[in-house]
Amino acid sequence: MRVSVVSHETADMAFLMQNDTRxxxxxxxxxxxxxxxxxxxxxxxxxxxxxxxxxxxxDKSNAILICHALTGxxxxxxxxxxxxxxxxxxxxxxxxxxxxxxxxxxxSINVLGSCMGSSGPxxxxxxxxxxxxxxxxxxxIADMVRAQASLLDHLGIETLEAVVGGSMGGMQALSWAAxxxxxxxxxxxxxxxxxxxxxxxxxxEVGRQAIMxxxxxxxxxxxxxxxxxxxxxxxxxxxxxxxLSEAGLTEKFGRRLQNRDAKSFGFDADFQVESYLRYQGLxxxxxxxxxxxxxxxxxxxxxxxxxxxxxxxxxxxAGTKTRFCLISFDSDWLYxxxxxxxxxxxxxxxxxxxxxxxxxxPFGHDAFLLDAPEMNRIVDGFLRAxxxx
Amino acid sequence: xxxxxxxxxIIAREVRAHARILDVGCxxxxxxxxxxxxxNVDARGMELNARDVATAVARGLSVVQxxxxxxxxxxxxxxxxxxxxxxxxxxxxxxxxVLDHLVRIGRQAFVSFPNFAQWRMRLAHMFGGRMPVTEQxxxxxxxTPNIHHVTIDDFRSFLDxxxxxxxxxxxxxxxxxxxxxxxxxLAEHAVFLLRRx
Numbered sequence: 001m002r003v004s005v006v007s008h009e010t011a012d013m014a015f016l017m018q019n020d021t022r023x024x025x026x027x028x029x030x031x032x033x034x035x036x037x038x039x040x041x042x043x044x045x046x047x048x049x050x051x052x053x054x055x056x057x058x059d060k061s062n063a064i065l066i067c068h069a070l071t072g073x074x075x076x077x078x079x080x081x082x083x084x085x086x087x088x089x090x091x092x093x094x095x096x097x098x099x100x101x102x103x104x105x106x107x108s109i110n111v112l113g114s115c116m117g118s119s120g121p122x123x124x125x126x127x128x129x130x131x132x133x134x135x136x137x138x139x140x141i142a143d144m145v146r147a148q149a150s151l152l153d154h155l156g157i158e159t160l161e162a163v164v165g166g167s168m169g170g171m172q173a174l175s176w177a178a179x180x181x182x183x184x185x186x187x188x189x190x191x192x193x194x195x196x197x198x199x200x201x202x203x204x205e206v207g208r209q210a211i212m213x214x215x216x217x218x219x220x221x222x223x224x225x226x227x228x229x230x231x232x233x234x235x236x237x238x239x240x241x242x243x244l245s246e247a248g249l250t251e252k253f254g255r256r257l258q259n260r261d262a263k264s265f266g267f268d269a270d271f272q273v274e275s276y277l278r279y280q281g282l283x284x285x286x287x288x289x290x291x292x293x294x295x296x297x298x299x300x301x302x303x304x305x306x307x308x309x310x311x312x313x314x315x316x317x318a319g320t321k322t323r324f325c326l327i328s329f330d331s332d333w334l335y336x337x338x339x340x341x342x343x344x345x346x347x348x349x350x351x352x353x354x355x356x357x358x359x360x361x362p363f364g365h366d367a368f369l370l371d372a373p374e375m376n377r378i379v380d381g382f383l384r385a386x387x388x389x
Numbered sequence: 390x391x392x393x394x395x396x397x398x399i400i401a402r403e404v405r406a407h408a409r410i411l412d413v414g415c416x417x418x419x420x421x422x423x424x425x426x427x428x429n430v431d432a433r434g435m436e437l438n439a440r441d442v443a444t445a446v447a448r449g450l451s452v453v454q455x456x457x458x459x460x461x462x463x464x465x466x467x468x469x470x471x472x473x474x475x476x477x478x479x480x481x482x483x484x485x486x487v488l489d490h491l492v493r494i495g496r497q498a499f500v501s502f503p504n505f506a507q508w509r510m511r512l513a514h515m516f517g518g519r520m521p522v523t524e525q526x527x528x529x530x531x532x533t534p535n536i537h538h539v540t541i542d543d544f545r546s547f548l549d550x551x552x553x554x555x556x557x558x559x560x561x562x563x564x565x566x567x568x569x570x571x572x573x574x575l576a577e578h579a580v581f582l583l584r585r586x
Binding site: 325348349354358380 | 448449
């Protein structure tokens with residue numbers, strides 16, 4: 001008879017969730033807050049834009065939070081409202097995928113500081129009735145995570161089966177495990193790091209300077225006017241190079257010329273790789289806010305998980321019961337394998353249950369967004385093992 | 390379940406239930422999975438080969454890609470009940486340092502290895518004049534992963550020098566157990582249970 005009771009509960013939960021306006025696609029909500037920020041600011045109110053797929057089970061044990069990267073968003077597995085393109089991680093999330101709405105209640109939240117509906121510099125400051133612009137407080141990765149935790153409280157989700165993220169999403173997953181170990185049963189950290197290196201900061205600074213050198217940036221007060229699209233496009237172009245590998249670029253473009261038979265002896269996009277980068281820059285400005293780019297890159301640069309623990313990363317995970325799975329890619333020079341290995345060493349020293357593998361891919365940092373059957377096999381096995389415990 | 394290799398079967402039999410184990414060179418996690426399923430152990434693994442790691446993690450095991458020669462230093466002293474090194478010792482660059490780590494990390498350590506002094510090896514060497522290629526060591530001299538061949542007597546004298554105590558020893562010919570007598574001549578494989586003095 002037990003079976004029927006359980007299925008009743010499940011059916012009830014499914015019914016409740018269908019009618020629960022907190023769950024579903026393209027959700028927006030405002031919480032009174034405040035969220036206590038690392039800078040000392042108490043930020044309130046807090047807008048959240050998020051999506052959920054699948055149904056929370058009766059004992060609320062199947063929630064998976066997916067954290068997005070710098071320029072990602074909550075549209076993990078549904079079409080992007082601006083570009084119309086498919087979600088950014090449909091290879092990992094969807095029916096029959098390792099993270100499956102048939103099995104999991106999947107939550108993805110636009111991070112604090114971003115520009116797809118959660119509070120960010122483009123949001124209206126209720127105190128002034130105008131966009132925050134540079135009046136938005138400087139935030140950190142931990143701030144993003146604290147804000148997410150407050151939204152999960154609102155959704156009635158105490159414990160996460162898993163927090164999953166690549167790149168900056170991986171930083172959030174690590175921070176979740178460090179800040180809320182009792183709320184995270186498993187963490188999947190892909191192509192990520194526990195701190196931004198000097199080189200990481202340097203590349204971000206190039207991007208920020210490109211934005212701030214655009215006269216249209218106007219100290220951030222460009223809302224209602226033309227946005228600093230040229231600066232933001234250059235920032236994106238520089239960053240995009242760091243997401244690819246030398247071998248990948250060579251394979252894709254080599255020294256091939258773009259729609260011409262000979263060099264122009266001018267400064268047009270003679271080479272295919274130039275044309276490609278220009279396109280990447282131009283298409284990015286349609287969907288991203290320049291000030292958000294400043295704030296989020298700053299948050300990443302400030303990220304050093306060991307810093308609050310006397311520089312000893314293992315202390316961030318002392319006594320943790322969270323299971324960890326880390327994956328790196330051999331051609332990723334933005335967050336190279338050595339950074340994942342450093343996290344693994346800390347987890348080993350802390351006695352945590354950790355898995356780690358470096359996968360081979362020619363595609364550099366972006367490999368985690370692309371077709372990677374081995375990555376899917378690992379994440380699937382790792383999640384299922386956590387579910388059977 | 391696939392039958393365990395005979396040296397692994399001995400280790401699986403001898404490990405205490407609910408123990409914490411670290412399997413160094415765990416391959417695709419066969420021993421770890423067996424110990425988890427039969428002895429309810431808390432198992433962690435380390436393996437160099439990425440494909441094997443992926444298979445082990447997909448099995449739900451906690452395995453990190455790492456190298457016994459370089460990645461054991463981070464594990465704290467006595468953090469496991471058993472550290473296990475099966476058929477891996479002879480492939481390491483510095484077996485002496487790996488063994489030091491093993492008895493440091495594990496309160497006890499299991500080590501198994503093929504005995505290079507077994508009579509078939511001796512015959513191949515003495516009469517064939519060639520590096521032995523046998524069922525248990527099927528590689529040719531140029532492609533063998535086994536770069537530090539060791540005999541049972543070598544191993545014992547090493548333990549003696551390092552003041553590492555033998556708490557158990559098992560010998561195998563093929564899949565059959567054999568006693569300690571003339572083990573260095575007759576046994577194909579040895580399994581030792583060790584503890585730092």
